Amino acid sequence: MSVLAANSQILSREIYQRYQQQQLWNNGSCLFSPKNSRYFGSDWKDRKWKNKIVRSRDWRVQALWPDLSRPSAIEMEPINDSDHLDQILARARQLSQPIIIDWMAAWCRKCIYLKPKLEKLAAEFDTKIKFYYVDVNKVPQALVKRGNISKMPTIQLWKDGEMKEEVIGGHKAWLVTEEVRQMIKKFV
Numbered sequence: 362m363s364v365l366a367a368n369s370q371i372l373s374r375e376i377y378q379r380y381q382q383q384q385l386w387n388n389g390s391c392l393f394s395p396k397n398s399r400y401f402g403s404d405w406k407d408r409k410w411k412n413k414i415v416r417s418r419d420w421r422v423q424a425l426w427p428d429l430s431r432p433s434a435i436e437m438e439p440i441n442d443s444d445h446l447d448q449i450l451a452r453a454r455q456l457s458q459p460i461i462i463d464w465m466a467a468w469c470r471k472c473i474y475l476k477p478k479l480e481k482l483a484a485e486f487d488t489k490i491k492f493y494y495v496d497v498n499k500v501p502q503a504l505v506k507r508g509n510i511s512k513m514p515t516i517q518l519w520k521d522g523e524m525k526e527e528v529i530g531g532h533k534a535w536l537v538t539e540e541v542r543q544m545i546k547k548f549v
Contacts, residue, residue, distance in 0.1 A: 437492040443501065453491065461516060515527055528541055
């Protein structure tokens, strides 16, 4: 099928139209049964097509599209200085919610590649944890020393005003995101 649709109703209409064309081309002989596939909402009885109401739970096609009610990625907020970090930690302490800080640099290729992956992870844990990033070249070195950063990218989980755990991401992005996911699940 060459058409990608935004919802399953458009797709079902496209499939149904192609199926009817196929029926005409094949002189009514069916190559696949709509009763078994449950896409078309029709039944062959008494040598006539009878329409049935198809419920949304019967559609397997909907599994191809993501849930559009939730964001697929959430942009991480930057931390600019130590005062800003203090404000963020105080707000997180009030909400008793941990935060993730990605310490990165604009020149670091792995940092740049990892950032969109972490933004997708942020969408996954949208209500439970907040994600931030620090570009170590744009902030005072006192903030970098406070985070005790020696390698980049470094992803830290902070809870109750102190750093609880970290992942140093010098390897593949999917491994780093899995390690971060496991770290989040420990503290959430």
